[in-house]
Amino acid sequence: AQSVTQLGSHVSVSEGALVLLRCNYSSSVPPYLFWYVQYPNQGLQLLLKYTSAATLVKGINGFEAEFKKSETSFHLTKPSAHMSDAAEYFCAVSSYGNNRLAFGKGNQVVVIP
Amino acid sequence: GAGVSQSPRYKVAKRGQDVALRCDPISGHVSLFWYQQALGQGPEFLTYFQNEAQLDKSGLPSDRFFAERPEGSVSTLKIQRTQQEDSAVYLCASSAEIGQPNTEAFFGQGTRLTVV
Numbered sequence: 149a150q151s152v153t154q155l156g157s158h159v160s161v162s163e164g165a166l167v168l169l170r171c172n173y174s175s176s177v178p179p180y181l182f183w184y185v186q187y188p189n190q191g192l193q194l195l196l197k198y199t200s201a202a203t204l205v206k207g208i209n210g211f212e213a214e215f216k217k218s219e220t221s222f223h224l225t226k227p228s229a230h231m232s233d234a235a236e237y238f239c240a241v242s243s244y245g246n247n248r249l250a251f252g253k254g255n256q257v258v259v260i261p
Numbered sequence: 262g263a264g265v266s267q268s269p270r271y272k273v274a275k276r277g278q279d280v281a282l283r284c285d286p287i288s289g290h291v292s293l294f295w296y297q298q299a300l301g302q303g304p305e306f307l308t309y310f311q312n313e314a315q316l317d318k319s320g321l322p323s324d325r326f327f328a329e330r331p332e333g334s335v336s337t338l339k340i341q342r343t344q345q346e347d348s349a350v351y352l353c354a355s356s357a358e359i360g361q362p363n364t365e366a367f368f369g370q371g372t373r374l375t376v377v
Contacts, residue, residue, distance in 0.1 A: 180363045190353070192304070193264065199363040211330070227270035238303050242363075248294065248317065249366065251303030 150175045152239045154252035162260045167211075167226040169255045172241035181222040182240045182249065183213055192238065197224065198222060209233070234259045263287075265369035273375045274343045282338045282372045286355030293336050294366060295328055296352040304352055309361055310336060336358050343376045350374070 153172045161167050173179055181198040196207025203215045209232075213224045220240060236256050240249040266285040270365040274280050277328040286293050291312050296304035306320040312333035321328070325343075340347055358361075358364040 154303075184368075189370065191370045192354075193368075194365050195364065197365065198264075240303075247292075247361065247364075248309060248320075249304070249305040250306070251296075253301070253303045 149239045150243060150250045152178065152181075152250060152252040154239050154255055156255060157253060158256045158258065159231045160258045160260055163231060164228050166228045167224070167233060167257065169224040169237050169239075169257070171213075171222045171224065171252060172220050173222060173239075173241045175241055175243055177243045179241045179243055181213075181215060182242075183207065183211070183222075183224050184238045184240060184251075186236045186238065186254075188235075195224070195237070198229050229257075229259050231259050231261065233257060265353055265355055265367050267351075267369035267372050269272035269372060270370065271373050271375075273377060277342050278346060278374055278376075279339065279341045280343055280374065282340075282351050282374070283368070284338070284353030284355075284369060286336070286353070288358075289332075290357050290367075291359055292356045292364075292366075293320045293330060294356075295336070295338050296354065296355040297322075297325065298350040298352055298371070300349070307338070307351075312325055340374075343374075345376050348374055348376045 183195040184192040198215045239252045293310040295307040298304040309317040310330045327339045339352045352371045353369045354366040356366045
C-alpha cells in the first residue's frame with residue numbers, strides 16, 4: 149500500500165519568508181509524487197509532479213520540490229512567500245498498477261503580512 | 262466546459278435520504294475518479310472508471326454507495342440511506358490517459374454533502 153505523511157496541519161509563514169512543506173512517502177514500488185494546491189472554493193490544482201525524469205522538480209507559482217529516495221521525501225519549497233500562497237497543500241502518491249492518488253492530510257498555509 | 266464540473270455544489274440531506282451527485286468530466290477524458298474528503302482530511306479514493314467500465318470500487322465504504330458512468334462520460338455517485346458519517350466533500354477527477362499514474366488528474370470543485 150502507498151501512503152504519504154504530512155506533518156503539521158497548519159503552517160504560518162511571514163510574507164517574503166521561505167515556505168517549506170514536508171512530505172514523506174511509503175511505497176513498495178517506484179512512486180510518482182504530486183503536490184496539489186486547493187484555494188478556497190476551488191478544486192485541487194496540480195502544482196508539480198515527480199515522474200523520475202529529474203529529482204528537482206519546478207512547478208507553478210515559484211514552487212519546487214526535490215525527490216530524495218534515501219529519505220523517502222518530496223518536500224515542497226518556495227523561497228519567498230506571497231500573500232496569494234495562502235491555501236491548502238496536499239502531497240499525493242501513485243504508481244504503476246495503482247493509478248489512484250493517495251493523499252496526505254494536507255497543510256493549511258497562512259501567510260502573515 | 263473547460264474543466265470538471267460537479268453538481269450540486271452543496272447538498273443537505275436528512276438522515277436516511279438518498280442522494281445523487283453528478284460529475285461532468287473534461288470532454289474526451291477516459292479516466293474518472295471519485296474521492297471523499299472529510300473535514301480536515303485529505304481526499305480518500307472511492308472508485309475509478311475507465312470509460313464506462315468501473316475497474317476499481319475498492320474504496321467505496323459500504324454497499325450504500327454506488328457509482329455509474331453508463332456512456333463513458335458523465336458519472337453519478339449515489340448514496341442510499343445517508344448517515345451522518347457520510348458528510349464530506351465528494352470530489353470528482355478526470356484524466357486523459359489510461360493506466361498512466363504520472364498523468365495529471367483534473368479535479369472539480371466538489372459537492373459538499375451535509376447529512377442532518
